[in-house]
Amino acid sequence: MPPYSFQPHSLKQWLEHLETLHPVGIELGLERVSAVAKRMGLLSSPIAPCVITVAGTNGKGSTLAMVDSVARAHGWRVGTYTSPHLLRYNERVKIAGQEADDQLLVQGFEQVERARLQGSEISLTYFEAGTLCGLWCLANAELDLAVLEVGLGGRLDAVNIVDADVAIVTTIAQDHVNFLGTDLAQIGREKAGIFRTDRPAVLGSHKLPASVAECAQALAAPTFSLGQQFAHQAMAGEHSQWCWQGLHSDGLSVVIDELPDPGLPIDNAATALQSLVLAGLELEKSRVQAALGSVQLAGRMQWIGPWCLDVGHNPHAAEYVVRHLPSPPEGGRQWGLIGMLNDKDIDGVIKTLASRISDWVCVSLSGERGCQASELSQRIIAHGGRVHFCADSPQAGVDWLAQMLTPNDRVLATGSFFTVAALLARPLPTGAASLDGDGNEIR
Structure with a gap:
């Protein structure tokens, strides 16, 4: 050589x-x-x-x-x-x-x-x-x-x-x-x-x-x-x-x-x-x-406790998620944690997911292609959604949600491979009160 x-x-x-x-x-x-x-x-x-x-x-x-x-x-x-x-x-x-x-x-x-x-x-x-x-x-x-x-x-x-x-x-x-x-x-x-x-x-x-x-x-x-x-x-x-x-x-x-x-x-x-x-x-x-x-495939409608992780980053993928995402248990809220790259159809993804998600946490992704949480927030609000928090990173978004989740809440984390990878790399909180595994956990 x-x-x-x-x-x-x-x-x-x-x-x-x-x-x-x-x-x-x-x-x-x-x-x-x-x-x-x-x-x-x-x-x-x-x-x-x-x-x-x-x-x-x-x-x-x-x-x-x-x-x-x-x-x-x-x-x-x-x-x-x-x-x-x-x-x-x-x-x-x-x-x-x-x-x-x-x-x-x-x-x-x-x-x-x-x-x-x-x-x-x-x-x-x-x-x-x-x-x-x-x-x-x-x-x-x-x-x-x-x-x-x-x-x-x-x-x-x-x-x-x-x-x-x-x-x-x-x-x-x-x-x-x-x-x-x-x-x-x-x-x-x-x-x-x-x-x-x-x-x-x-x-x-x-x-x-x-x-x-x-x-x-x-x-x-x-x-x-x-x-x-x-x-x-x-x-x-x-x-x-x-x-x-x-x-x-x-x-x-x-x-x-x-x-x-x-x-x-x-x-x-x-x-x-x-x-x-x-x-x-x-x-x-x-x-x-x-x-x-x-068969198993990480990051595709993958459930970890109350968290559903999906790497979908275009409207077609979001449509599949919307069709297959189960409703949270009675009294629970369906959150969305989203981080995307700025060269994707961000509005198309948000518009599709908005039919199932009204409460959002936006996270920034790093690098030249990473979209800022503030930009995602503006897009979501324009489509009628409620943004509760903008985080500097996916990890920070998880930390904020950890203080908010109740046992019957569910979270869809989506928008990019980078978003899902960040969540897979750390333990995910199960809510303010732990799930007891008797049917609350969706698989």
């Missing part, structure tokens, strides 16, 4: 080093990352016998989590790459259900740096270097299946240097408008950039713009759409149980009933099952039931 003025050793040092490598945090494009990937040998052979790539505005994380859980329940060795993380960078790379340890990630970053400086130096963003490290870890893990989550967009996202055997688009909505714009048809084309010629494209929403299917058709990619080639329906008389119908690649139908509610969107569960069938997995009912009954 060429000499550096500074040689990182720990994972923390590597992550700090990565932040200095490129003049901007996000720069879409595949030329630089592909060149380094070729030097690393990542493009000379598949990173796994099968690769599933997941793109979309919302639902990527839950779809990936269910693909992973169901495949592992059938004995497959699965590796996943996701972003962002909540508490530890290691969350981004998982092998056989376990987070990558520091040593493996450090080895990966050493490989990236060696290739980056081989010959003419190539500049990489933090995300690009992390993606190459993650792909190297997966390529060396002797997997049956690799599942990759697109970071931003699709066509020009670093993950898209890998050819997907099965490509999923979950939903299309406005987000990252500074990079993807506001035209849903164009956003759809960007997400559909992960499709490949003659390889299955799975469309996981009833409301995708026509541009997504058009991109698949232009590539002659077999298209499997929710509500057409695969579907789900509630089972009559069976509380929370549902039935899935899908298609094998040869057109043969497959049906699995008596499936449990995974606590995640059923559209995404159905999409995960269809994708695995196309990947060649023979689904067994009992294994699917076990996998969906035990």
Whole structure:
């Protein structure tokens, strides 16, 4: 490896080093990352016998989590790459259900740096270097299946240097408008950039713009759409149980009933099952039931005592929260603790949540993109909400609420990965009088 003025050793040092490598945090494009990937040998052979790539505005994380859980329940060795993380960078790379340890990630970053400086130096963003490290870890893990989550967009996202055997688009909505714009048809084309010629494209929403299917058709990619080639329906008389119908690649139908509610969107569960069938997995009912009954995903409608944590940061995600947020017990108040980035549709999120939340605590997020609590407060008041407190940080917002909560109060903490991460990193108060666990606690 060429000499550096500074040689990182720990994972923390590597992550700090990565932040200095490129003049901007996000720069879409595949030329630089592909060149380094070729030097690393990542493009000379598949990173796994099968690769599933997941793109979309919302639902990527839950779809990936269910693909992973169901495949592992059938004995497959699965590796996943996701972003962002909540508490530890290691969350981004998982092998056989376990987070990558520091040593493996450090080895990966050493490989990236060696290739980056081989010959003419190539500049990489933090995300690009992390993606190459993650792909190297997966390529060396002797997997049956690799599942990759697109970071931003699709066509020009670093993950898209890998050819997907099965490509999923979950939903299309406005987000990252500074990079993807506001035209849903164009956003759809960007997400559909992960499709490949003659390889299955799975469309996981009833409301995708026509541009997504058009991109698949232009590539002659077999298209499997929710509500057409695969579907789900509630089972009559069976509380929370549902039935899935899908298609094998040869057109043969497959049906699995008596499936449990995974606590995640059923559209995404159905999409995960269809994708695995196309990947060649023979689904067994009992294994699917076990996998969906035990799947967990931090920060997605995650309950900790009276706190519901959800990373939703656009109106489409907020709509799901509104539909699934249970009412607090009688006499309790539904609070909202919100912290957002200023490049999101703040008004759209607040307007959507306002139908269920009238009492708010606003928190500031740090960094150039962080929105100040005072700005959030003005937006909420404009939509008719009551703001009780503005805090300098999510932690400070929790501290204030700790003095206010009663046993029957509930709190939705939302608006950003950063907001939820801050709350997950600390104990959360259960109220002025502790919950006794006899039914007050909602799961």
